[in-house]
Amino acid sequence: MARSPKAAYERIASVAVAALHERDPGRLWPLLADALPGLCGGDAVIFKLDDWSAGSGTVGLAGDTAAEFARLGAADLALLRTGRPFASHYLTGTGREPVTARRLAGPAWPASATARLLGRTLDAEHALAVPLPQATTPITGCIVYRSGADFTDDDILLARRAQPLLAAVDRQRQLLEQWRRLLPGAVSPDERAADCALTPRETTVLLLLADALTAAAIGRRLGISDRTVHKHIEKIYRKLGTRDRVGTVLRAQQLGLLPRTGATGGGTPAGERRPA
Incomplete structure (x- = not known):
């Protein structure tokens, strides 16, 4: 056939x-x-x-x-x-x-x-x-x-x-491997993400969100549309009980989903960071 x-x-x-x-x-x-x-x-x-x-x-x-x-x-x-x-x-x-x-x-x-x-x-x-x-x-x-x-x-x-x-x-x-390297410890990052019901895709969006990337820049990095990025961000907010980007990053750090200090090392190209 x-x-x-x-x-x-x-x-x-x-x-x-x-x-x-x-x-x-x-x-x-x-x-x-x-x-x-x-x-x-x-x-x-x-x-x-x-x-x-x-x-x-x-x-x-x-x-x-x-x-x-x-x-x-x-x-x-x-x-x-x-x-x-x-x-x-x-x-x-x-x-x-x-x-x-x-x-x-x-x-x-x-x-x-x-x-x-x-x-x-x-x-x-x-x-x-x-x-x-x-x-x-x-x-x-x-x-x-x-x-x-x-x-x-x-x-x-x-x-x-x-x-x-x-x-x-x-x-x-590459992003999941980077995320794992950033979070050594007795409890694996995968377990922490699962406890918060975050999917692997939402986890990578969260990692880029912490690197101060705009939704458009995240979309370019992941090869998805801005609309899809916003949907992922909305789900992350809901699952972590937050309302904005800064609060989400802080909450993720408290939960051990992101490192508490230092940049994520995402290698953000010039012009893609969100203004403070």
Whole structure:
């Protein structure tokens, strides 16, 4: 049965929404990676949240891929980390469009060391890079693999449509990791947020609210509309029993949801802070 592009995209969108309700930031990318092959017509996926280079870069393995690559030696893992032929392609320009290895490397791709490695471990012949659209250095994102024919133009189009969803979930991951680092202690930040009935998304909005960002700036940071940000803020006020931004931040500090002193370290761009 032919894949429905609409159904495939709705599937990844629903997974992205579900990921935004996940409290553990370490589970966000595995959730996406499990769904991404079905969207792009692939069989397996690897996600990389660091630089695509031989010397560094965490290789995230989804589904059955993990078992296959658990047996790889150091040399094969280094080859996998390079992201060939994608890393050099993306590092030479600012474009972040999804592209296949065959279209980049041409007829030389099947004989390359990376292609041979994929054939041995995944029985895969083709690779499609799906980088995060705002990634600069390091290049981060996914590589989807498949056997048989190369990825089609429709597969690449769906991958392009998925990029903003991947980016939104990755921003959520980074903020949740930052929030956890800011709040060490015997009681985990997740438990404190759950006690206040705050969702993970509301937690990240609260973190940015404490950094004095405007609703518009929060929306840009999270990839959502101003209206959605205001809805999240209203829910935070209601759950914490507060009426304004300052009171909310103070109440959150009392509850251990935010650090009591110092900035949150959100790295606010110039011009995005709310006037005092």
